[in-house]
Amino acid sequence: xxxxxxxxxxxxxxxxxxxxxxxxAHGCRRAEADGPGVVHLSLWTGWxxxxxxxxxxxxxxxxxxxxNIRIRNLGAVSxxxxxxxxxxxxxxxxxxxxxxxxYLGPLARNHAxxxxxxxxxxxxxxxxxFVPASLRLCKYQGHLxxxxxxxxxxxxxxxxxxxxxxxxxxxxxxxxLEELADYALKLTKRDANGQIVRLGLRPLTDPYMLIxxxxxxxxxxxxxxxxxxxxxxxxxxxxxxxxxxxxxGIEQVNAFASGFGRDQTAxxxxxxxxxxxxxxxxxxxxxxxxxxxGMKYGxxxxxxxxxxxxxxxxxxxxxxxxxxxxxSKHPKEAWDFLVWVQSREAQVMFAHDMNNVPNTREVLxxxxxxxxxxxxxxxxxxxxxxxxxxxxxxxxxPVTNLYMSQMANAMDRIxxxxxxxxxxxxxxxxxxxxxLDEQ
Amino acid sequence: MIAFTRRQNSLTESRRARQAIWxxxxxxxxxxxxxxxxxxxxxxxxLYYSFCEYRVLSPPHWVGVRNYVELFSDREYxxxxxxxxxxxxLELPLALILSLAIALLLNMNLRGMAFFRTLYYIPSVVPxxxxxxxxxxxxxxxxxxxxxxxxxxHLPVSAWLNDRTWAKPGFIVMDLWAVGGGMIIYxxxxxxxxxxxxxxxxxxxxxxxxxxxxxxxxAISPVIFFNLILGVIGTFQYFTQxxxxxxxxxxxxxxxxxxxxLFYALYLxxxxxxxxxxxxxxxxxxxxxxxxxLASFIVFKTSARWVYYEGETR
Numbered sequence: 102x103x104x105x106x107x108x109x110x111x112x113x114x115x116x117x118x119x120x121x122x123x124x125x126a127h128g129c130r131r132a133e134a135d136g137p138g139v140v141h142l143s144l145w146t147g148w149x150x151x152x153x154x155x156x157x158x159x160x161x162x163x164x165x166x167x168x169n170i171r172i173r174n175l176g177a178v179s180x181x182x183x184x185x186x187x188x189x190x191x192x193x194x195x196x197x198x199x200x201x202x203x204y205l206g207p208l209a210r211n212h213a214x215x216x217x218x219x220x221x222x223x224x225x226x227x228x229x230x231f232v233p234a235s236l237r238l239c240k241y242q243g244h245l246x247x248x249x250x251x252x253x254x255x256x257x258x259x260x261x262x263x264x265x266x267x268x269x270x271x272x273x274x275x276x277x278l279e280e281l282a283d284y285a286l287k288l289t290k291r292d293a294n295g296q297i298v299r300l301g302l303r304p305l306t307d308p309y310m311l312i313x314x315x316x317x318x319x320x321x322x323x324x325x326x327x328x329x330x331x332x333x334x335x336x337x338x339x340x341x342x343x344x345x346x347x348x349x350g351i352e353q354v355n356a357f358a359s360g361f362g363r364d365q366t367a368x369x370x371x372x373x374x375x376x377x378x379x380x381x382x383x384x385x386x387x388x389x390x391x392x393x394x395g396m397k398y399g400x401x402x403x404x405x406x407x408x409x410x411x412x413x414x415x416x417x418x419x420x421x422x423x424x425x426x427x428x429s430k431h432p433k434e435a436w437d438f439l440v441w442v443q444s445r446e447a448q449v450m451f452a453h454d455m456n457n458v459p460n461t462r463e464v465l466x467x468x469x470x471x472x473x474x475x476x477x478x479x480x481x482x483x484x485x486x487x488x489x490x491x492x493x494x495x496x497x498x499p500v501t502n503l504y505m506s507q508m509a510n511a512m513d514r515i516x517x518x519x520x521x522x523x524x525x526x527x528x529x530x531x532x533x534x535x536x537l538d539e540q
Numbered sequence: 541m542i543a544f545t546r547r548q549n550s551l552t553e554s555r556r557a558r559q560a561i562w563x564x565x566x567x568x569x570x571x572x573x574x575x576x577x578x579x580x581x582x583x584x585x586x587l588y589y590s591f592c593e594y595r596v597l598s599p600p601h602w603v604g605v606r607n608y609v610e611l612f613s614d615r616e617y618x619x620x621x622x623x624x625x626x627x628x629x630l631e632l633p634l635a636l637i638l639s640l641a642i643a644l645l646l647n648m649n650l651r652g653m654a655f656f657r658t659l660y661y662i663p664s665v666v667p668x669x670x671x672x673x674x675x676x677x678x679x680x681x682x683x684x685x686x687x688x689x690x691x692x693x694h695l696p697v698s699a700w701l702n703d704r705t706w707a708k709p710g711f712i713v714m715d716l717w718a719v720g721g722g723m724i725i726y727x728x729x730x731x732x733x734x735x736x737x738x739x740x741x742x743x744x745x746x747x748x749x750x751x752x753x754x755x756x757x758x759a760i761s762p763v764i765f766f767n768l769i770l771g772v773i774g775t776f777q778y779f780t781q782x783x784x785x786x787x788x789x790x791x792x793x794x795x796x797x798x799x800x801x802l803f804y805a806l807y808l809x810x811x812x813x814x815x816x817x818x819x820x821x822x823x824x825x826x827x828x829x830x831x832x833x834l835a836s837f838i839v840f841k842t843s844a845r846w847v848y849y850e851g852e853t854r
Contacts, residue, residue, distance in 0.1 A: 182813045189596060207816050211597030306793075355797060356699035360682030503815045506793060513798035517704065528616075536815075539593065 140434050142172045145187075147179035147200035147421060155454035162450065163441055170434060188213045193426035196435035199247070202238050202422045203501035209241035210499035210540060214424040215432060217245040224440045231443075234418040234492040235460035241497045242325075248439040251448070251457040252420035253382045254487045255310050257281075257404070261397040263288055263299065263377035274399055277407040278314060281378070282344045288377035289348055297349065297357040303370060303379035304345070304358045307505070308512055310380045311337035313415040313493040314405045319504070320496045327534040329508070330526035338522040340406065342515050351516035367392040383483035387456040390476035400479045402486055415491040420460070456480060458487045499540045504533045590822035600819060607823035618824075620799050621807040624708065628778050628803070631712045632771045636764065639719040643726035644752070657727070664720035672784040675714040676701075686713070701785055704800035711781055711801070722767050729763035730756065761847045769836055776832045779805035804828060 148156050153176035160172045178184060179200040187193045188208070199205055208214045221228075228236060232252065239247035261271035267287045275281035285301030292298050305311070312319070317333035320326070328334070345351055361375060362368025365388050370376045372393045380403055389396050405412035423442075425435050441447055448464040451457075459465055465488055471481040486492065495501060511525040520528070565572070590607055594600035611618050646657050663671070678684050679700040687697040700710035737755045746754070757764075782801045786794050794810070795802030808828070812821035 185596070207595070207597060211595065213597050351797075352699070352703060355702040356681050359699050359702035360680060500815070506810070506814070509793040509796070510799060513793070513796055517798050519798065536817075540595075 139169050139171060140431055142170060142196070142431055142434055142438070143175070143194035144172055144435075145175045145178040145184055145194045145197040147177065147181075147198055149177035149179070152455060153177065155451065158454065159442070159447060159451050162447075163438060166441075167437075170438070172438065185213075188426055188428075191428055193428055195429045195431045196423060196425045196439070198250075198421050198423050200421055201502075202247075202420065202497070203495065203505055205239065205247055205422055205424070206241055206497040206499045206501045208424065209244070209246040209497065213427060214246050215427055215429070217248065217425070217436070220436050221245055224436070226440060226443060230461055230463065232418075232458075232460050232462055232465070232487050232492065233490075234487075234494040235420065238418065238420055238494045238497065239422050246497075247422035247424045248442070249420050249422055249460040250439075250442045251452055251455060252418055252460045252487060253384075254416040254418050254458055254483055254492065255380050255382060255403070256416065256483055256486055257378060257401050258371060258381055258385055259378045259399050259401075260371065260374065260376075261399060263374065266290075267377075271397070272399065274401040275404050277404050278340060279407055281404055282340070282347070285344060285378065286347055297353060299374060300348065300354065300357060300376045301378060302344070302348075303376035303381070304354050305341065305380065305512075306509075308334070308338055308341065308508060309493075309495065310403060310415075310417045311341055313417050313491065314403060314409070314412050315340075316409055316412050320498065327504070327530045327537060329504070329511075329530040329533060330523060334526055335522045336406075338512065338515055338526065341512075342522060345516055371398075372396065383458050383480055384456050386476040386479040386483075390474060398479075400482045402482075402489075412491055414486060414489040415493065416486045416489060418487065418492050418494040458483055460487075462488055498537065500533055500536045503536055504529070507533055586822040586825055589819050590826050592819045594819040594822070595816045596818050597816065603819070607820045608827075610820065611823055611827060617799070617802070617807060621795075621802045621804045624800065624802055625776060625778055625804040627708050628712065628775050629772075631715055632768065632775065634712065635716060635719050635722060635771065636767065638716055639722035639767075640726050640764075642719065643723045643730055644756075646723070646727055647730045657724075661720040661724050663718040664724075666718070668780045669784055671714065671718060672781050675717075675781075676785055679710050679714070701801070702797060704797045707786075707797065707801045711778075711785075714781065722771075725763055725767060726760065729760040733759040758848045762849060765839070765843050765847045768839055772835050772839060773832055776828060776835070777805050778803045779809065782806050783809070 181204045235249040235252045264271040288301035290299040315333040315337040318328045318331045361370040402414045448459040452459045465484045507529040514520045514525045592600035593603045681699045690697045698706040808824045811817040
């Protein structure tokens with residue numbers, strides 16, 4: 102005691118320690134104060150920053166409506182392999198969000214997550230209330246293994262200023278993919294040295310939107326076999342290769358594209374006029390209103406090739422999916438939450454904050470999402486598109502991840518002229534099918 | 541009587557010695573236990589898994605040498621990744637010459653030398669992730685300082701990481717920026733070269749180059765050898781830079797464009813953690829281990845011819 106009284110630093114230390122203990126005791130007491138019957142759910146999600154705050158708001162609302170439930174959300178788990186390690190170790194959270202839905206297939210295939218068909222039927226939810234492709238993201242071999250909470254889709258955005266400059270009607274988007282290619286060429290601008298200063302169409306990072314437009318298939322719906330080299334897929338990639346070649350070749354296009362800033366920042370290439378058109382997601386209208394409020398731009402469905410008018414209003418859908426591990430301690434309570442997030446209130450609240458697309462059809466038409474600031478009218482075009490019969494999503498397979506990276510590589514090989522589209526896609530089919538057969 | 545006491549003494553001594561051993565083991569047990577559980581066990585397990593089909597989420601089952609057969613019959617990915625890694629060995633002689641040259645310069649007795657030494661050493665203490673993010677900007681074809689400088693000198697510019705020919709050289713340029721780690725070791729070695737050898741050489745009328753060639757290099761050859769071995773092992777494991785700078789950070793897919801930066805360790809990682817092919821990945825890891833072992837062995841073997849140790853006679 103003598104020592105403590107005389108040593109100031111020590112006195113501070115002891116004081117802090119006592120404060121810490123007090124806070125700790127307080128924390129314990131709060132947990133106890135919930136009393137009997139209160140269930141604590143652990144949840145891992147990939148959202149971080151502002152998006153995480155938006156999601157926390159949804160959680161707090163749920164707790165308000167269900168006083169016996171407390172959900173502790175661990176955010177920023179956008180590395181799904183972390184969740185998978187927890188699953189393998191047998192200590193998963195009560196439920197979790199898969200950031201990259203391509204992991205759903207392997208998890209379902211290996212019985213790491215619960216099938217939800219019976220729960221779905223018992224809860225009174227109806228499949229017909231959902232955006233069809235949003236449930237397709239969650240289904241493995243016809244069984245439901247996940248629940249969506251908002252989705253993303255893809256449309257054409259065009260810069261009206263660039264259209265005017267190129268002598269095009271700024272209010273008339275291309276009506277066929279062939280026309281879009283011509284527009285892309287007209288809109289591409291070079292400086293005196295022949296260097297690209299604006300690309301007519303932002304280079305694609307994956308071929309899926311095109312595959313949807315050409316009516317291509319990734320898996321045979323009957324036999325379940327890989328159809329990477331479906332003739333429509335070959336046509337899609339051939340179209341793109343021809344376009345890139347006409348724009349000056351992949352080397353030139355890549356060199357220009359490598360100077361692009363990040364999306365959802367003020368330096369996103371579309372916002373700064375480096376690309377005149379792009380196939381991109383529903384979050385753009387909001388970010389444009391925030392970073393380049395004066396920008397004149399249009400939004401429309403990406404037009405199909407002239408030969409496939411039936412593929413009008415095609416879009417490619419993505420999203421993050423919620424799953425319940427087999428080893429969840431509170432599957433019932435977790436499921437109840439997943440049912441609630443399909444409610445009008447939850448969907449509107451979260452979609453409004455996130456500027457993402459609701460996954461229930463009724464909420465797509467919600468007035469709250471379509472009125473208000475001007476950007477909402479452009480955002481509404483994405484809402485309409487999600488429910489299109491031509492909205493597609495990547496099928497859940499045990500090998501989706503490999504399939505996707507093989508497709509990305511095939512696209513590179515085609516653009517760099519290493520392989521013909523037919524050859525590259527046949528190689529993908531062979532490789533992925535072999536892996537699938539070994540499962 | 542005397543004999544008896546002595547025997548008793550030796551008895552207590554041996555008991556004490558045994559006690560000391562147990563006590564010593566107890567004290568290092570945290571390390572031993574950690575080594576057994578977190579290092580030795582995974583190593584042994586990975587050897588077993590390399591002969592299994594192991595999809596991580598379900599138990600492994602034995603498939604014999606299938607993974608190895610598959611490895612060596614895969615030209616497009618396995619061989620490409622191996623060649624990509626092999627390309628990075630170009631970096632070794634460049635790094636060696638550059639770090640040695642800087643060390644020789646920094647070994648001169650000039651004012652303010654401590655400042656320059658610090659300056660050249662700093663890049664090597666920057667974490668690899670930070671370096672990678674920084675170099676994403678430096679190598680940016682539009683805004684990057686590298687291209688700006690090249691253009692200012694009227695030299696041809698490149699898209700670096702977005703060009704499949706220049707992506708790997710881009711990584712080499714970046715790594716050469718951080719040669720300070722090797723440099724500091726050379727610098728220490730240079731300071732240890734006996735002064736009298738230089739004086740003797742001076743008396744014989746040796747030029748500056750003669751002294752470097754016949755005094756300095758032989759005297760620091762054990763350190764060159766050390767850096768070379770570390771370089772060989774490090775190159776085989778080349779991963780972090782490519783993982784960060786391609787894909788999410790750069791443009792397109794990890795290991796792109798067209799697999800030109802799909803290094804061996806990167807492809808191994810993808811198999812293990814993205815494609816759920818842990819057995820295949822383990823087989824890759826063992827092939828990597830054997831290749832590293834072979835390369836180190838060759839360097840060791842040749843070292844007898846060019847590495848000199850003090851007091852050695854030839």
